[in-house]
Amino acid sequence: MANERLRSAISGSGMTLAALSERIEVDPKTIERWISTDRVPHRTNRQALCAALGRDEAFLWPAAVSEARAQSASQAEFVAMHPNRGSVPAGTWQSLLEGATESIDLLAFAASFFHDTIADFDDVLLRKARQGVRVRLLFGDPAGRAVRIRGEEEDIGDSLSARCSLTWKYLRPCLGVQGIEARMHDTTLYSSTFRFDEDLFANTHAYGAPANHSPVLHLHRVLGGRLFPHFMGAFERVWDAATLVQKDAAA
Structure with a gap:
């Protein structure tokens, strides 16, 4: 043309x-x-x-200018990069949870660090749901193929499966509660995604390395940016393929 x-x-x-x-x-x-x-x-x-x-x-060249603006917006989305998940201050997770007013979306295999670092994690989720925040919990199927393969790749045997089971056990008070949806996935994850309103943390995954040893990108949604919707698009695809978790199923 x-x-x-x-x-x-x-x-x-x-x-x-x-x-x-x-x-x-x-x-x-x-x-x-x-x-x-x-x-x-x-x-x-x-x-x-x-x-x-x-x-x-x-x-x-209107298309070129649009592309340049998208690149600029995507750069503006980037807040910080943490060399590993442990370098994210524990208080950051607490403040983001407490500050959420619209959406909390959590995707991982187990994300047991939430219960380890936030003593009242379940209570915060329940309180947020009562305040009208949409909470979506998306964690691994302990008996699934993806969890088994990930455990083999990390050379930790059934430990990841056990952590997934423990996460679902801890989350039982949140299951079946209005405002909280929970689904179990059997999906290969290339990053864990933790979204709190306009802020998103993408914990990248590297072969053979546990997620807490891998870099974490902190993004903030900016109009026209592509990074935030890129990771949320992946969340939605896993969500759509996952299985609804009832309270009795996590017993």
Whole structure:
């Protein structure tokens, strides 16, 4: 598809392709490709063309500007990177839980650290649900294939399965409560996802390494950004494939 805006701008400038190529120091055939194939030039070339033609970049290449804005927004989403989950201050989890007013979404295999670091973790979830916060708990099936394989990869045998069972046991007071949905997944995880309203922590997974030894990305949702919706999209796909957990099932 040709870039008719660029063609028109060059024609209206009164410059030949040869004159334009000399001015911006680009081969004429390259300029022809920019016109005939709608190929987007590199940023420095776009700026040189705009200066030579007296046109705005957003007019000549709207898609490129949209992409640049998306990249800028995605960079703005990035708050911090922690080298491992243990380096995230324990108080951070507590404050994010307590501060949530709309959504709490937790995806992991066991995430037993929540119960280890927050003494009243279940009570906080129950209180948040009563306040109208939507709480979604999405943890591993202790008898599932994904948990077994992960345990083998980490060389910890049935320990992960046992931790999953313990997590579900601890969560029994939250099951069947209005405002709290719990599902059990049997999915390969490439990251654990912990979302509190506009903040999201993505705990990456590395082969053979426990999640608490792997880096954690702290993101904050920004309009036009792609990182927050990228990880939440993965959450939703696992959620859709998971099985609803009833109170008796976690006994």
